[in-house]
Amino acid sequence: MNPAHEIEGLVLCQAGGFRFAFAAATIASIGAWELSSGEVPLARTAFGLPPVPGKLITDERSALVVDSLEVAAGRYPLLGVPVVLSRTAGGSLAGFVATADGPVPLLKLTEFSAFVSGQGAH
């Protein structure tokens, strides 16, 4: 396997019953979010779910609220994205990470936050 096709450290997130992950290196901080904390893109919006309090993850340019998350250290194989799916979710899908519980989509926070915001605008 190509080492370029591995990723070091993941932030495994949940929104509703859906699981997805971000590369730990792309996450700047983790905080708490309440409904009264102001408008922030919510991952639940992408699944058509109502907002609930959760964790706020941010990078240098965007933020996203997920229901819960955990940090998974270690190296995880990264499966590439088929071409037909390269523009899925606003082009935020970076691939699939194979975890002990199965493959989890790896998203890019900035694109996904923008996608969710765009969905919220729609």
Place this chain on the structure above:
Amino acid sequence: MSRTNTLAGLHRWVTLPSTAGALVGVVLAVMYAAFTVDITPGTEWLFAGVIVAWVLLAVGFGVRAEQSRLSTLAELGKAASPPTVAALQRAVREAARIPDVTFRTNLSLWVFTSAAIGFSYALVPDVPWQSGARVAFIGLLVGPLLSMLVLLMVQRRARVVIEKIAATGLSPQQVVAALPKGRTQLALRFSLFTAVAVATPMMMVADLARLRAIGIVNALDAGVVSPAELLYATRLGGLVQLVVVGGLVLAIVVLCASLAGGSFGSPLKVIADETQRVARGRLGKPKLVPADDEVWAATAALISMELQLVEALSKLRVAGSKIGTTTQELVASSHKHEAGAHEQTGALAQTSATTEELARSARQIADNASDVSALAQAMLDAANGGKQSAGAFYNSILRVRDGNQVVADSVVKLNKRVQQVGRIVEFIDGIADKSDLLALNAELEGTKAGEIGRGFSLVAAEMRRLSESVMSSTREINRLIDEIRDATNAAVMATEAGVKATDSGSALARRVTDSLDHIVEFANRTSDAVKSITLATHQQQNGTDQLAQAMTAILSSTQSGALATKQMSSANADLSALSGELQTTVSRFEVES
């Protein structure tokens, strides 16, 4: 005035036969003396003078004696005294007694005068004493017959006088009251009359016969006449003497008999007429029938009987009328009373039945009252028990209220403590949450650092698990705190409700206690009242029993009374019929007013 005139001169008129009888007797005696007394020649005028003198003297004395017994009648006739009832009754008594007075006076004067004449004549010289004695004998012989004749004549006049006095102003009953009717000497009078009427002629005949015998013997002794001539002369001479003297005596006797018969017969005839009148029922004016002795008694009895009969009839008529009216009223009243008694009996029977029913009801009421009394006593006991229980309940309620209040205060305090615990747990939870975030970020940074930060990531992960464990514990604590809060809130509400309930329960218990106090008081009063009612109902029972017995007795008495009323009604009807018959009988008598 007229009364006085009616009675004027009656006192003399009534005794006039006395003087006349005396003169008739003198004539008879002189005639008899002429035949039987040997008058000494030359002394005829002297003898006549003696007779006239003594007769005049006797007549004067006799008139005076008789008039002295008629003083009241004389005064009334002269109007010297008022004709009062008493005076008239005295006059009646005088008139009734005057016949006997004249008889006794005449008889006495005849005896005395005859003796005086004989004695006086015997004193004349040459007059033998036998001639004087014979004169006295003639007076004694003629005196009773003439006295009887005078008696009978005066008696007739006396009756006339009595009638006139009665007509003056006396009622028959006043005349009857004035005259005593106790003397019953009719038999004596008849015996005396018979004796005188028989003895006088017989003694005269015997005296004449003796004198003739003496004359014949003397003539034969003297030889003056032959026995045949003497017999013829004696027969003729004796016949003349007998005819003259005997005829006069016989006339007097017959006159006496006629007067005596009239004296008895006339009143009896009037009495018979009066009796017939009374028998025919014509009453009211009893006729005065003057009479003597038993006849007068019969007359008086008849007058009294008629008067009493008139009075009785008047009373009987009034009584009959009243009895008739009263009996009719009684009959009507009896019918009403009978009807009333019948209704009363029926009503009393119903009343008696009702009373008996009342007595039974009273006994039942008394029994029920006794039961009620026992129940009232039981209720009083129960009320007293209830009162004590209510008091205990009230105290318990108060204690429960106090306990509830303590519990409520404790729960409030507990709630405050739980809230404090919650705030602490919330604070811990915030710290744990922040620790979790810090641990996440630390683990993220450790992960970003790769192999170098692996140990850091492990520590951060352990810290995070610890924080999550704390948060899980705080969530559990919060849940428990919420449950405790809910429980304490429920406990607070429950205790507040319990306090309110105990408050209302205590108030209710207070009211229950007060009510039970009232109930006890009322029960006491009720018990006393029921005792009084029981006593009263027992007394009422006794009273109604006695009333029932009394009503039974009254009913029996009323039934007897109704029977008696029926009998009385029948008796009244009979009495009414008898009253009618009595009035019819009385109406047959006519009472002249």
